[in-house]
Amino acid sequence: MPAQRLQTPDQETPLIELRDVSCGYAGRAILQGVNLQLRRGSVLALIGTSGGGKTTLLRALSRQITPMAGQALFDGQDMAGLDQAGLFAVRRRMGMLFQFGALFTDLNVFENVAFPLREHTKLPESMIRDLVLMKLNAVGLRGARDLMPSEISGGMARRVALARAIALDPDLVLYDEPFAGLDPISLGVTARLIRDLNDALGLTSVIVSHDLHETFAIADHVAMVANGRVVAQGTPEELRHSQDPLVQQFVGAQPDGPVRFHQPAVPVLEDFGVSGRSA
Numbered sequence: 359m360p361a362q363r364l365q366t367p368d369q370e371t372p373l374i375e376l377r378d379v380s381c382g383y384a385g386r387a388i389l390q391g392v393n394l395q396l397r398r399g400s401v402l403a404l405i406g407t408s409g410g411g412k413t414t415l416l417r418a419l420s421r422q423i424t425p426m427a428g429q430a431l432f433d434g435q436d437m438a439g440l441d442q443a444g445l446f447a448v449r450r451r452m453g454m455l456f457q458f459g460a461l462f463t464d465l466n467v468f469e470n471v472a473f474p475l476r477e478h479t480k481l482p483e484s485m486i487r488d489l490v491l492m493k494l495n496a497v498g499l500r501g502a503r504d505l506m507p508s509e510i511s512g513g514m515a516r517r518v519a520l521a522r523a524i525a526l527d528p529d530l531v532l533y534d535e536p537f538a539g540l541d542p543i544s545l546g547v548t549a550r551l552i553r554d555l556n557d558a559l560g561l562t563s564v565i566v567s568h569d570l571h572e573t574f575a576i577a578d579h580v581a582m583v584a585n586g587r588v589v590a591q592g593t594p595e596e597l598r599h600s601q602d603p604l605v606q607q608f609v610g611a612q613p614d615g616p617v618r619f620h621q622p623a624v625p626v627l628e629d630f631g632v633s634g635r636s637a
């Protein structure tokens with residue numbers, strides 16, 4: 359019998375790849391023709407105008423919604439072909455931190471982080487304890503294990519949510535607005551932590567955020583979503599120097615540009631009943 363060769367993951371294969379993906383809800387496409395590759399070990403930031411489709415793209419990446427056209431691949435495998443068990447297995451490799459990273463208010467910090475381990479594994483209590491304390495240590499909160507969510511600050515709560523998102527040692531972590539509502543110091547700490555955890559634990563991360571300064575500081579790659587498409591992608595530096603007027607307006611935080619400040623309307627003089635001639 360020929361010797362079996364061990365299958366090693368191909369590090370060159372992107373962890374996630376979208377090929378010409380269109381996606382949306384109830385038959386209505388929100389995004390079209392999206393091509394995106396997510397390199398292992400990298401941090402991708404999704405930026406763009408409100409309602410432009412960043413969260414929708416995050417859902418397509420994690421197969422919470424199925425593409426209407428094109429392919430979404432995880433580890434080289436088209437997720438459309440996965441049965442229930444296959445999808446479950448893929449999801450277990452993804453950690454998620456959604457807006458505000460809400461904690462269970464009736465569970466203490468330790469139990470919040472232990473929750474996914476208890477839900478998804480049958481590990482003995484001693485191992486759950488070690489894993490939870492390791493994750494809490496990684497976010498600097500091993501000493502806060504017995505506190506209730508009402509007893510910790512917003513920034514600490516976000517770090518607990520982060521520890522919970524990585525409790526199952528995922529390959530990919532998805533963050534939807536991880537900085538929302540944080541003061542500038544906690545925001546900086548959380549951003550740095552996301553990058554450090556990514557590198558120390560060999561994760562791959564996707565961050566949806568409006569905080570361009572912090573996001574650009576920690577991302578390897580940025581994709582800007584607007585008008586139903588990924589209109590630009592590249593390194594933070596490339597986006598900063600983009601000549602695209604839409605990217606310039608967004609990254610430069612200019613109030614007017616291709617995205618108009620005013621909704622289209624009849625001329626202002628007409629609305630106020632002024633004819634333009636002196637009375």
Ligand SMILES: Nc1ncnc2c1ncn2[C@@H]1O[C@H](COP(=O)(O)OP(=O)(O)OP(=O)(O)O)[C@@H](O)[C@H]1O
Pocket residue numbers: 383388406407408409410411412413414415
């Ligand atoms: N579950 C849903 N069902 C139907 N339409 C949805 C759903 N979720 C989002 N949408 C629509 O999809 C569009 C894109 O929304 P999405 O939340 O992806 O944008 P976003 O860029 O993340 O916005 P924001 O920055 O404001 O969070 C919006 O028009 C929204 O109304």
